[in-house]
Structures are given as structure tokens and as C-alpha cells.
Amino acid sequence: MAGLVETFGAGAMTNSIGEIRDADFLFVIGSNTSEAHPIIAMEMKRAIRKGATLVVADPRAIWMTSIAEKHLQLNPGTDVWLLNAMAHVIVAEDLINREFIENQTENFEQVKETVASYTPERAEEITGISADDIRWTARQYAMTEKAGIYYTLGITEHAHGTDNVYALANLVLMTGHLGKPATGMNPLRGQNNVQGANDAGATPMFYPGYQRVDDPDVQAKYEKSWGVPLSPVPGLNLNEMMKTVGEQMRGFFVMGEDIVLSEPNVLELEKGLNKVDFIVMQDAFMNETARFADVILPAAVFAEKEGTFTNSERRVQRVRKAVEPPGEALPDWEILVMLANKMGANWSYKDPAEVYAEMVKDVPQFAGISHEKLEKIDAGEESIAGLQWPCPDADHPGTKFLHEDGILRGKGLFMPVHYIPPAELPDEDYGLFLSTGRTLYHYNAATQTRRESGLDVKQSEAFVELHPSDARKRGVHHGDIVEVTTRRGSVQLRAILSRQVRPGCIWMPLHFAEARANVLTNDVGDAVTGTAEYKVCAAEVRLVKSMPGNETFFPGSYYFEKGPGLQRVGD
């Protein structure tokens, strides 16, 4: 989220989920919304029923494209070209919001210069989207008052993910679609508490509330608050930590994550982990990381503990204990307190409410939020449950959309960006573009969803989507077992023939342990956030075993044009 903090001064959805239904133009880029965020998709469907226009930019056809006015099916990794070309049109046709640019932003001239060479015609060559469609989209976006941008991992999981965010932010700033309801720039978070984990300071660069570790005033504040000397040197991000596993990194504390299943280029990582001195793992289930762990601490799951999550729209909401954890398992916060005390700390938190109170004490924009206040709001009927930050004092009602009284950063910062091709492009040996993603029925490493029998009925095994024309060249039929290979490794799984992907592109979900997508993916990290390039790399597909009679194999992903399981798509 560093990109948004830098340009606007706050790294979160600028607007609220409930405002989506009132938008008139929705620009969805790199988000398979109906599968990754079904509830947001419902809001979008509502807006569309009321007459809103939806444009989806995605290399792959997804459910949302079936109700979109236009599907911009761009070549993978060419987002910056598309976005800069849209900016080009907006500038060239003088659709900019001059007043907003003058009063509320800085550095516009530089972006104007940069996008001058990004003509729609050249964009057509590189992105594969017609110049007309680019012009049309740019005009619609600029000229519709309630126009919002929605994006997710599709945009940020690139080596140049932060560039994509800047390019989008430029569009928002030049049209002034900010600080008003049903507009803005809205990153949809993949996991329940990504927003919260970042807000709470679980990031190498920031203390809670995006306060920089290398800012002397901030450091002084926390040294006073915690009564210990602190380090002004930003830490390594996860991608960097994983790359120096076994070298600089010699010990790990891992809570609630399966780094082995979720990190890219996992074979390299495993080599490094073998050289690590010591790993403590704290989780509710055994996972792949356990193979390298020395101590495993059994943790409670969300239904067994108290606390809060913060959602994509900055809404802090209560998590409440409903049942007792099994056996001796304990809530993570309790384990953390005990472990810290064993290591010489003197922590005496008696409940999560107290931890929360300590956190907000040093973060002005969270200062008005407390467990107590959340209880009160949830018990009343006047307002929607939870409280959205900024919420500076106890009487503040929370903030539905950001930047209403001017951009939080002071001035919105235009950031010129240039297109850099993806780190790895298809070539003779690896002729296809591989991207990975989520499906509706599973969740990340799927340690939870695959333990749910029903979801396994609907989507029981891994699959790779392959365009019929690419399949034909390789002698692959629907339902066959194939091997997908990249420079880093290979996995075997089912092929499904689908026109959802463009010719030359393949796609697979990342949830399945027996066909780990991240054996294949690239660990080149974004220079700013360290988010790895999960989305694109070069790959090749080879037939392993023909499976005649498997024409109806349907793993539950959305079928383009034809109904699920009805017919073979393709030949």
C-alpha cells in the first residue's frame, strides 16, 4: 500500500463499500471481483441494475465481464501502458479537472509530459486493446461525476505493482475523482485483516498508523511510550526476508501463515529454510512450514477469541468469541504475551481491548476507536456496525470517504511512471504467459476451505486454464493431465480448455497443495512494497496423460459463454 500512502497520504480504500451502489461508472482493473470479493460484486451488480456502466480491464474473461459494457482484455503486465494511454487521452482532449489539479495536487506537469508519448494507437499495439476502446473508456471515466476505480492483487502482484498504483492515482488526481461519495481509488483487500495488519504496524517501514520508523519524532514517541530504545532502520520486507533465508535471516517467528505454501519460488526458499537455526510457528493447523519448525504453538481461530479486524474500507469491526478452542490451543494474543514475557518483557495485558487501547493512544487517526465504543455502536440500530478511520476522538462518527476536506497528504502527488515489461516474457522454451489467481470456492492456501467438504465437492482439484488454440498445438484435450513448467519448477494437474484466457496465456488457481502454483512463480519483488510477481511469468505446458471421457470435468470456475459443465468449450 506504500503507493497510496505516498500519493494521497493514506493507504486504504478512499470510499466505502456501501457507496458502490450509487456509482455511475465503475472501472475494475485486475480484480476478479465476483470470485475474490463476492459482496463487493453484489454492490456493483446493484449499481449496474440502476444503470451504471462497468468496464473491466483483465487479461482473462471473468464473470464480471459478462455484465460489463466493455471488457478490455489487455496483454498481461501491460497495465501501465493502458493507464498512461487513458491519461494521455484525458490530457489531450482537455478533460482534466483544472481547478482540482491547481488547488489540490502537485507535479502534474511531469505526468503530462510523461504520458504525451503514450498514444492510444501505440497502446493498441502493446496492450492489444483498440485505440477506440481506450479513448471511449478514458472519456467515460473523466466525464462521469461518480466514477470509481476498483483494483486488487491483479494490479499490485507485479514486479511493478507500485507503478500500476501510481498510474491509477494519476487518473484519479487529474479528473478530481476524489473526496466525493461513490468515486475514488479503492484497493480491495484479499485477506480479512490485511488492512488491519498494515494499520497495526506489522510492516518493516511503519509503526502503527503508517508512521515511519525512520522519522526521528515518531521514534522518540515510541521510545517514550514503550520505554526502550528503538531502531530507525527500516526492516526487510517479507520478499527480502525470504530471499536471505539461511544467510542473513537465521531465525523466524511465524504466526498464522504458511510461508512455504504462500511464497513464490518455493523450491529456493526451502533450500534456505534448511539452513535456518530456529523457527517458531504458531498456527491452528499443521502446514508446510511445519516441516522446518522447531516449536509449534497451537492457536485458536477467529471464532474462539476476542479482537478486531479492519476491512478494506477502513472499518474496524469486532471479532467475538463463540466457542472454546480445542484441547490446549490458545488465542494468539495470549500466546504472544506469554512468549514475550519468557523473553524478558513485562507485558500485563488482560484482554485485547487493552491492547487496542495502547495501540490507538499513539495513532491520532485511530484515537477515537475502542472496543467499548464498538460494542455501543453494534448494540444500537442507527448506524452500520463498526467504525471507519480516521476517527480522531471519542465523539467522532468515523469517516465514510477520505479526502473530503482536502487531500490528507496536503497535496495529491502525481507520480510519472513508465512502462517496464514484466521481468519474464514468453520465449522459445517457455512459450506461454502464466498468471495465477483465486477462485470463489477456496481461499489462499485453502487450509480452511479444503477442510470444508462442500467446497471440495464444488471444486475438488487443481486445474489450469488453457486456450483451445494453444491446447491444439500441444495435443491437449479438455480434462487431460498436463505438466506446467517454468524456469523454477513444474507441477502436474488437469487442463481445462477455456476461452476465458487469451491465446498465449494460461491461468491457474493458487489454492491447491498438490499443485502448488508458487513452485512456478517468480520471486522478483516490487521495489517498493516487496510484493512478489505472482501474476505473470513464462511457462510451458506438456501433455502427460490423455484422459478421454473427461469432457465434462468441471472444477467450478466460471465458464465463459457456456453454462457450467454443459459442453466442452473450444473445439
Next chain:
Amino acid sequence: MSKLTLNEQTICFAEGETLLDVASRQGLEIPTLCHDPRLEPAGACRSCLVEVAGERLMTPACARVAQEGMVVATENERIDRHRQTLMALYMTDHPHEREISEAGSPDLLLDMAAEFDAPMDWGWMEPMRGDREDRNPYVDFNPDTCIACARCVRYCEEIEGVSAITLAGRGSHTTISTVEEKSLLDTTCELCGGCIDVCPTGAMNEKLPLMRGQKPERELVKVRSTCNFCGVGCQLDLNVDLEGRDGQGQIVKVTSPPPGTTTNDGNLCVKGRFAYDFVHHKDRLTQPLVRDEDGVFHPTTWDDALERAAEGLLGVAERHGADALGFVSSSRCTMEENFLVQKMARALFRANHVHQCAAT
């Protein structure tokens, strides 16, 4: 602002409000079955009829838009009689026993029949018996208790946007079905369970608790919490059997809070509503484990495990410097837990190597 007269009081209303909207704002209760604030009004169940002065027929409050000068009554003898008659008619082919109609979700029709003191002896027609078999894992449909109000069908079309189910048959044989009577699994259904949630009579039901013979929803305790899957942060109600798991509590099902009270507006997706089995799964870790000389994990006490964890981490810091320690926190865990992990890294080890898996 326009005005109308409601039960002899003058009331202001906004353009486009229905009589039901106006009445609810006044705290007046009008019975409804097919109404849902998220859906276009259908006026199908007739339970909300009210009287408008000068009109011969009563009108459904849920579908009738308020108009300047209207004189409306929501309570009188005629309306009472209508409600009684309507319920009595519904009851001619609707199970009268709660054990049957409320094996899963509550049946509002039974409540209403009781409330209006409806005669229960107006004959008995064999209800539509449909095939209850469907290989889909989650949604059970019981045609016996269905009143064909089409709330589920409308939800599926208007909110979920997939139109997987439709009204089928005519007259008293009207029921809910899929296109060509296929299994839900072979339709566009996304298993969101919204049809279960909106059904007023519990005809649409969650399959697993029924198959497992778990307690009906009425006997469960609802605990409001936040979904632990995606970043939307839907509010959900964990329905707990307090006596389950030897008094440790067992989650029997998940339901959504009423529309209009939470970000998700009463909606949930397949994961939030149905993927709760992991909580009580037999694969859960239940004991601290430490790896011994022999290279395998052995169960141990909390104290021992924490001791070893602390020694191990401090040891790395001693040998290689605190800079050699990485703290991987989790976007799956709470705010409070994330706060504590970063404080641990920073305050105890004076280093900033703390991050979580999904920084996006």
C-alpha cells in the same frame, strides 16, 4: 415534503417511499413475508395488505408507493379479518407442527398464524411433494413448507445476479425449481446461501445441520462476529449450540445479520456462510509441540514449549544479532495480535524485520 394520513396521524414522507417504509419509520408493525428491503417489491404474499380510503380493494403496503393526501389504515377489523383468513388458507397445506417445519430455520408463518389466531382446521390439502434429493452440498429445499413467495428466486436474480432458481408449476402446484430441474451444482448457482437466508418459512434450509441432526436454529445462540476470509469484512452470526462438544460450544451454522445493519447488508458468500467446518476439524492443533533430537515432534507443556521458543529466538539473536530474526505476522489474525508481534520485534529485539504474508 409530501404528507399523508396514517392511522389518523399526519406523516411526512419522501418521494418513492412505500407505505411499508412510512409505517416502519413510525414504528408500526405490518406483517410481511415476501418483502425484503434489498429487492424490488413483489406484492406476492398478501400478508401486508392495508386499507387506503376510497379504494375498494386492500393494497400491499410493501409495493404501494405513498402519495400526497392518501388516507391509510394499517389496523382495523377488516384488516384483522383478512390476516386471519389468509393465514388460515396458508395453513391448509402447511405443516402445523414446529418439529416438522422448523427442523432447521425458523418458520415465520407459524408465528404469524398464532399471532392472528388463525383457525387451523380449514381442511388439509396434500402439499406439493417434490423431490428433495439434490447432490449440492449445502442447500436443502422442502416443498412442503414453501409458500411460493419467490423471495429466494428474486434474491438469486436481483442480488446474486445468477438466476439459478425459478418458480415452476402453476396455481397450488407452484414451487421452486432450477432450470430443467437440474442439481444446483450444475446451474449458475454460486452457493451463496442467500436463498436460505431470505426464506421466511424455512423451506430453504442449510443441509449439513439437518443431515447431522443438529439443533434447530431457534435453540441456538447467535454470536455476532466478523468473517475471517476476505477483506470485505462481512458481519455474520455464528449460531452456537452451547451444549455441543461437551459444553465447549459448537458452531452449527452461520447466518447473516438483518439487511441494513452491516456493511454486507445481510449478504454473505459461499465461504462466509458455509466454510466453518474448519473450526471444529479433527486436524486442529491441540497441544504445543517441540522437535527433539530424534527430529520428530513431541507434545509438551505450554511452559516447556514457550521456554524453548524463547531460548531459540534469543539464541539466534545472540549468535547472529537481532537483525537475523524475522517476524512474520498474519493478516488472518486480529489487529491486537498484529500490534503485539510488531511490538515484540521492535521493543524486544530493536529491529524492524516484521511483515505479513499478504502485504497487498
